[in-house]
Amino acid sequence: GAGVSQSPSNKVTEKGKDVELRCDPISGHTALYWYRQRLGQGLEFLIYFQGNSAPDKSGLPSDRFSAERTGESVSTLTIQRTQQEDSAVYLCASSFLTVYNEQFFGPGTRLTVL
Amino acid sequence: GQQVMQIPQYQHVQEGEDFTTYCNSSTTLSNIQWYKQRPGGHPVFLIQLVKSGEVKKQKRLTFQFGEAKKNSSLHITATQTTDVGTYFCYNDMRFGAGTRLTVKP
Numbered sequence: 001g002a003g004v005s006q007s008p009s010n011k012v013t014e015k016g017k018d019v020e021l022r023c024d025p026i027s028g029h030t031a032l033y034w035y036r037q038r039l040g041q042g043l044e045f046l047i048y049f050q051g052n053s054a055p056d057k058s059g060l061p062s063d064r065f066s067a068e069r070t071g072e073s074v075s076t077l078t079i080q081r082t083q084q085e086d087s088a089v090y091l092c093a094s095s096f097l098t099v100y101n102e103q104f105f106g107p108g109t110r111l112t113v114l
Numbered sequence: 115g116q117q118v119m120q121i122p123q124y125q126h127v128q129e130g131e132d133f134t135t136y137c138n139s140s141t142t143l144s145n146i147q148w149y150k151q152r153p154g155g156h157p158v159f160l161i162q163l164v165k166s167g168e169v170k171k172q173k174r175l176t177f178q179f180g181e182a183k184k185n186s187s188l189h190i191t192a193t194q195t196t197d198v199g200t201y202f203c204y205n206d207m208r209f210g211a212g213t214r215l216t217v218k219p
Contacts, residue, residue, distance in 0.1 A: 033207065043157065043202065043209040056207065091156060099207055100145055105156040 002026075004106035006092050012112045013082055021077040021109045025094030032075050033103065034067060035091045043091065048099065049075060082113045118143070118203055120210030128218050133190040135213035137203035146186045147204040148177060151212075157202060160188075193217050 005024045013019050025032050034046040045059040049069045060066070064082075069075040079086055089110050093103040118137045127133055137146065145164045149157040161170055163179035163186060170177045174197075176189045190197055195217050203210040 035209075042211045045207050045209070048207055093157075100162075102147070102159040102162065103149075103157075103204075105158070107156055 004092055004094055004104050006090075006106040006109050008109060009107065010110045010112075012114065014114050015084060016081055018078065018080045019082055019111065021079075021090050021092075021111070023075045023077070023092030023094075023106060025073065025075070025092070026096075026104055027073075029094035029096050029104070030072060031095045031097065031099060031101070032069060033093045033095075034075070034077050035093065036061075036088045037091055037108070038088045046077070046090075079111075082111075084113050087111055087113045117208040118146070118205055118210045120203055120213060122213055123211065124214050124216075126216045126218065127193050129195060130192050133193050133197070133215055134187055135201050135203075135215075136185065136187050137210050138185045139205070140184070142183045143186075143205050144183075145205065146179060148186075148188050149202045149204060149209075150199050151202065152199040155199075157209075160201075190215075195219055 007022045030051050032049040036044045047054055047067050048056040051072050052069050064080045067077045089108040091105055091108045093105045095101040095103045118139045120137045147162045148160040150160055151157045161177050166183050167181045168179040174191045178187045198217050200212040200214045202212045
């Protein structure tokens with residue numbers, strides 16, 4: 001595809017349920033990032049992938065959050081036992097090769113936990 | 115990565131006035147990037163600065179990287195309503211808190 005895509009665009013779930021958010025980066029981009037943005041707030045770093053490995057997962061807020069990447073392409077962010085404070089827009093970005101290159105962002109997934 | 119500090123948090127200007135946002139770090143930065151996020155949108159890359167004392171211009175936008183590579187600024191001359199949004203600086207996987215710019219016509 002021409003850009004980074006994310007699905008679903010919106011997700012409403014009940015407290016305690018698990019959710020999976022998907023990111024398709026730009027083809028050929030080896031670096032992939034997940035961020036969380038609460039309403040009216042800044043971008044909170046969650047995790048960074050280089051290829052299929054995650055050299056920096058320091059931003060994951062708790063062990064309820066996990067992410068994986070396969071085939072140096074698609075990435076999935078999983079939130080288990082969702083809580084209301086997990087409500088936010090989850091943004092995925094990708095860049096060519098290194099963290100020093102321009103990041104291209106997807107449109108985000110808006111997660112609402114009731 | 116260590117987060118860069120960004121100020122101000124908000125800036126409201128009259129159309130035609132200038133606007134500046136600043137990012138500061140306690141450590142030397144290898145580079146700094148600037149992004150703009152329109153209301154309801156996602157961040158879009160504006161520019162990257164790498165060299166000490168570097169100045170780059172994009173039309174009405176001027177970006178500077180300090181001599182010590184510990185600070186950076188984005189200056190907009192004669193703001194327009196299309197400049198509305200939040201401007202973020204970025205380094206090493208950490209974004210600044212952002213400066214939200216609103217412009218009164």
